[in-house]
Amino acid sequence: MDAFNPTIQLTDAERIDRLRLIRSDNVGPRTFRSLLHHCGSARAALQRLPEFARRGGAARAGHITSEDEARAELSAGQRLGVSLKVPGEAGYPPRLGTLDDAPPLLGVRGATETLMRPMIAIVGSRNASAAGLKFAGQLAHALAESGFVVVSGLARGIDQAAHRASLEKGTVAVLAGGHDKIYPREHEDLLASIIVAKGAAISEMPLGHEPRARDFPRRNRLISGSALGVVVVEAAQRSGSLITARMAAEQGREVFAVPGSPLDPRAAGTNDLIKQGATLVTDASDIIQAVGPILERPLTSALREDDGEAPAPDPDAGERERIVSLLGPAPVLIDDLIRLSGTSPAIVRTVLLELELAGRLDRHRGGMVSLSQLA
Amino acid sequence: MDAFNPTIQLTDAERIDRLRLIRSDNVGPRTFRSLLHHCGSARAALQRLPEFARRGGAARAGHITSEDEARAELSAGQRLGVSLKVPGEAGYPPRLGTLDDAPPLLGVRGATETLMRPMIAIVGSRNASAAGLKFAGQLAHALAESGFVVVSGLARGIDQAAHRASLEKGTVAVLAGGHDKIYPREHEDLLASIIVAKGAAISEMPLGHEPRARDFPRRNRLISGSALGVVVVEAAQRSGSLITARMAAEQGREVFAVPGSPLDPRAAGTNDLIKQGATLVTDASDIIQAVGPILERPLTSALREDDGEAPAPDPDAGERERIVSLLGPAPVLIDDLIRLSGTSPAIVRTVLLELELAGRLDRHRGGMVSLSQLA
Numbered sequence: 048m049d050a051f052n053p054t055i056q057l058t059d060a061e062r063i064d065r066l067r068l069i070r071s072d073n074v075g076p077r078t079f080r081s082l083l084h085h086c087g088s089a090r091a092a093l094q095r096l097p098e099f100a101r102r103g104g105a106a107r108a109g110h111i112t113s114e115d116e117a118r119a120e121l122s123a124g125q126r127l128g129v130s131l132k133v134p135g136e137a138g139y140p141p142r143l144g145t146l147d148d149a150p151p152l153l154g155v156r157g158a159t160e161t162l163m164r165p166m167i168a169i170v171g172s173r174n175a176s177a178a179g180l181k182f183a184g185q186l187a188h189a190l191a192e193s194g195f196v197v198v199s200g201l202a203r204g205i206d207q208a209a210h211r212a213s214l215e216k217g218t219v220a221v222l223a224g225g226h227d228k229i230y231p232r233e234h235e236d237l238l239a240s241i242i243v244a245k246g247a248a249i250s251e252m253p254l255g256h257e258p259r260a261r262d263f264p265r266r267n268r269l270i271s272g273s274a275l276g277v278v279v280v281e282a283a284q285r286s287g288s289l290i291t292a293r294m295a296a297e298q299g300r301e302v303f304a305v306p307g308s309p310l311d312p313r314a315a316g317t318n319d320l321i322k323q324g325a326t327l328v329t330d331a332s333d334i335i336q337a338v339g340p341i342l343e344r345p346l347t348s349a350l351r352e353d354d355g356e357a358p359a360p361d362p363d364a365g366e367r368e369r370i371v372s373l374l375g376p377a378p379v380l381i382d383d384l385i386r387l388s389g390t391s392p393a394i395v396r397t398v399l400l401e402l403e404l405a406g407r408l409d410r411h412r413g414g415m416v417s418l419s420q421l422a
Numbered sequence: 423m424d425a426f427n428p429t430i431q432l433t434d435a436e437r438i439d440r441l442r443l444i445r446s447d448n449v450g451p452r453t454f455r456s457l458l459h460h461c462g463s464a465r466a467a468l469q470r471l472p473e474f475a476r477r478g479g480a481a482r483a484g485h486i487t488s489e490d491e492a493r494a495e496l497s498a499g500q501r502l503g504v505s506l507k508v509p510g511e512a513g514y515p516p517r518l519g520t521l522d523d524a525p526p527l528l529g530v531r532g533a534t535e536t537l538m539r540p541m542i543a544i545v546g547s548r549n550a551s552a553a554g555l556k557f558a559g560q561l562a563h564a565l566a567e568s569g570f571v572v573v574s575g576l577a578r579g580i581d582q583a584a585h586r587a588s589l590e591k592g593t594v595a596v597l598a599g600g601h602d603k604i605y606p607r608e609h610e611d612l613l614a615s616i617i618v619a620k621g622a623a624i625s626e627m628p629l630g631h632e633p634r635a636r637d638f639p640r641r642n643r644l645i646s647g648s649a650l651g652v653v654v655v656e657a658a659q660r661s662g663s664l665i666t667a668r669m670a671a672e673q674g675r676e677v678f679a680v681p682g683s684p685l686d687p688r689a690a691g692t693n694d695l696i697k698q699g700a701t702l703v704t705d706a707s708d709i710i711q712a713v714g715p716i717l718e719r720p721l722t723s724a725l726r727e728d729d730g731e732a733p734a735p736d737p738d739a740g741e742r743e744r745i746v747s748l749l750g751p752a753p754v755l756i757d758d759l760i761r762l763s764g765t766s767p768a769i770v771r772t773v774l775l776e777l778e779l780a781g782r783l784d785r786h787r788g789g790m791v792s793l794s795q796l797a
């Protein structure tokens with residue numbers, strides 16, 4: 048299966064700097080990567096944050112996480128058994144590290160070796176049918192017996208059935224909040240069982256972060272991103288599981304769906320997925336056959352590919368103004384910005400980074416951006 | 423939809439000759455076509471039947487249907503409202519006529535205009551679930567409302583539900599026995615309702631023919647062959663509906679399947695079909711969209727294409743012996759026979775025709791033949 052050797056050795060100081068950077072205002076995973084690329088190190092990026100935000104037109108200075116705050120988060124995590132890992136380190140799921148919006152630091156609790164094994168995600172409705180729950184359990188058990196780690200979202204219904212059926216072989220729960228803010232509350236026991244049974248839990252959120260509605264889609268990209276593929280067992284139309292499936296497809300992961308009667312609304316989403324090209328699953332062998340060839344290919348990391356780029360020059364005031372004037376509330380393609388502004392891709396990326404750090408930019412799917420309506 | 427103008431005008435005498443030929447011993451639809459091609463007319467073929475059978479090594483002369491017997495069948499049919507149509511005539515479903523094993527004469531009862539409209543076949547289990555029956559009905563009704571004729575096999579379960587739900591707009595039943603031997607018996611009332619409501623029934627079997635088990639797969643090719651596509655609603659593994667689906671695929675018809683839970687054995691066959699490439703159906707629009715482009719293409723007839731071939735010469739004794747010696751109880755490809763015998767395709771076809779008329783040849787799927795073990 049996945050042959051993976053951790054390649055990263057991080058100093059304590061560098062880990063603290065990276066934690067400070069990702070926990071600072073307006074810094075998300077993509078901005079983090081741009082900053083690291085632009086400035087060369089997390090330390091240098093931290094120093095330049097105020098300048099970038101000012102150039103981007105920030106109304107007021109955003110909070111920059113201090114070294115003390117970062118050390119406090121690390122210590123609090125240690126008391127809970129949570130360590131913070133960067134892509135490439137042991138305990139950071141290898142496939143997750145290949146995403147271009149991989150969490151720069153991932154809170155990891157439980158068995159490191161389980162997190163390094165090949166994973167299959169199983170997701171589905173919270174209010175699943177008896178048949179759906181039974182089938183999710185059968186599938187999770189068979190996949191676990193075949194050496195795959197089942198990853199899911201610790202939710203009621205399908206998630207719970209999948210975790211329970213694969214408990215013995217090690218299963219991974221992906222949290223939408225901090226490690227100390229388990230949702231739903233009544234699954235704290237399930238999570239404890241998972242950790243005891245050489246499973247693990249992961250989260251990109253700081254301790255104390257109470258999960259909000261918008262954190263779940265964001266979390267779902269970690270479920271699909273960690274896995275070779277996502278199996279949707281039961282899903283109504285417009286359900287969260289379909290967001291996970293869409294993310295899986297965008298991430299180049301396999302999408303599997305379990306069929307159901309057209310008269311059962313809980314099968315509407317999965318039947319639609321199959322119509323759109325998802326692989327129909329009636330048995331674990333359908334999944335194992337499909338992911339076999341992928342396991343034989345070496346992992347490619349989006350992160351490493353970008354590292355070859357030359358550092359970008361700073362834009363001048365005229366270039367910045369030209370680019371900002373092309374932006375509005377309606378999302379536009381970054382490629383169009385480059386073409387219409389007549390500047391280089393590197394300059395456009397830097398201006399967008401400044402706007403982002405000033406809290407003035409929203410990023411959308413498909414390489415689109417707009418001016419933030421909250422600013 | 424299908425623009426189709428009947429192109430054939432048959433004299434009474436020619437119809438009688440064709441009926442005599444297809445009702446004679448060892449003459450099936452393919453042999454009928456070969457004979458017509460080889461001899462130029464049904465009359466000439468009837469005259470040469472004894473000679474062919476003798477050259478093929480027939481142990482005894484097969485029955486050749488007399489003119490009186492043929493006229494008696496025609497008259498008995500007329501009393502039941504059954505007329506015998508040839509491909510290309512009004513009342514012979516246009517798509518059915520394009521098969522290379524299209525019935526040379528088809529017993530037709532009911533509304534001619536309904537038989538000329540575009541058809542969709544709906545088939546499935548006799549012991550269907552309540553959900554399966556309900557969905558078959560919904561689908562049949564929606565297809566009928568959209569202008570399609572629903573064609574099925576008059577069986578219990580899915581067939582019955584499909585006929586009933588499309589009754590008002592005209593539905594077509596394909597029989598495995600003669601028009602006076604309805605199976606199952608209790609569906610005689612359903613058939614009567616179908617005929618009254620401007621629907622129709624078709625059969626390639628003579629009056630008085632009681633359907634046997636082996637007649638049903640043979641009949642199923644008429645269900646799929648008449649239609650643009652076949653929808654399988656519920657089907658266990660190794661069920662008759664899957665034979666219809668396989669025939670549909672071989673005939674170049676669309677194959678549609680209705681998904682179901684992997685835990686429901688009645689969905690095992692349909693889920694398998696989807697895995698093999700059948701179009702997943704949850705709504706009539708899935709079918710209508712898929713067949714739209716096919717309706718816009720002109721019908722091509724296998725029959726007409728072959729008519730361009732030159733008549734074949736008679737094989738000599740050496741050629742015949744060489745070909746027969748290559749045959750045995752195991753099926754072989756006709757292409758291999760041509761290659762290994764070193765004779766022309768036309769000679770091989772003629773020798774096979776002789777053997778067939780002598781009752782010594784079995785034809786198999788994929789262009790294979792073997793010596794009959796009954797001879």
